Amino acid sequence: MAKPPPTPKRKPHDMGGDPAGPVDREEHTPSMTERRIDAMMQLLRAKPRAFWVTDENRRTIESLSPDTYRDSRYYEKWCYAMRSLLVEKGVLTEDEISTRLGEVKTRYAVSAKATPKPVRATAKASPAKPVATAATSRKGKAP
Amino acid sequence: MTAQFKVGDRVVVRTDSPPGHVRTPSYLKGKHGVILREFGPWPNPEQLAYGKPGWPRKTNYWVQFTMDEIWGGEGSYSAADTVVAEIYEHWLEPDAANAGMKPARRRA
Numbered sequence: 001m002a003k004p005p006p007t008p009k010r011k012p013h014d015m016g017g018d019p020a021g022p023v024d025r026e027e028h029t030p031s032m033t034e035r036r037i038d039a040m041m042q043l044l045r046a047k048p049r050a051f052w053v054t055d056e057n058r059r060t061i062e063s064l065s066p067d068t069y070r071d072s073r074y075y076e077k078w079c080y081a082m083r084s085l086l087v088e089k090g091v092l093t094e095d096e097i098s099t100r101l102g103e104v105k106t107r108y109a110v111s112a113k114a115t116p117k118p119v120r121a122t123a124k125a126s127p128a129k130p131v132a133t134a135a136t137s138r139k140g141k142a143p
Numbered sequence: 144m145t146a147q148f149k150v151g152d153r154v155v156v157r158t159d160s161p162p163g164h165v166r167t168p169s170y171l172k173g174k175h176g177v178i179l180r181e182f183g184p185w186p187n188p189e190q191l192a193y194g195k196p197g198w199p200r201k202t203n204y205w206v207q208f209t210m211d212e213i214w215g216g217e218g219s220y221s222a223a224d225t226v227v228a229e230i231y232e233h234w235l236e237p238d239a240a241n242a243g244m245k246p247a248r249r250r251a
Contacts, residue, residue, distance in 0.1 A: 009160050016170035055191035059164035
């Protein structure tokens, strides 16, 4: 356990010295969702017309609430960062995102009803099993 | 742009808590270390984080700290271990009181 930090105003990422426990070193194949988030991020940051740089990404992720920061997985944090930076840079508006998300949620609810297999309802459910099982199994086993 | 510190200089990390994005972890603030390597000037990440070009450039260093300096005997660690962190020049001040001390030995 470390000494109390010199400043009480630490952001959630600034956790050096906090009680932690063992590091989870288990690897998993990236899910299709994770791959898509990664691809979107690469495209949005591709030169010559990159919308933002890595430092802005970090600043945005560090600004998440401590609860959101703690409870979100790696690519979920990226997703939050993309959303707020897209609005900050004037690429999308909150209204556009909300409207689109509403449409997707409706469609998702309909297709979930029609499909016997359960879909992943929240990002936190079964973290060890990537959502893209069907997609990866088409190409045989992942290395 | 000239670097303020050279390899072997003793430094102390500033204890400021400015608002916004900073690239210096809290657990190193106020700690005494030694310059291990100098990387020259880089765009200031604390400006880049807000879409600015990062001027003026800031010299980046590897600063080495002993485990005792950081944790003060609390927790379990090997006293022979050290922590090396990248810290930008504006976060460092000369450690005049310890200027003559030899740098900590690096783990082989």
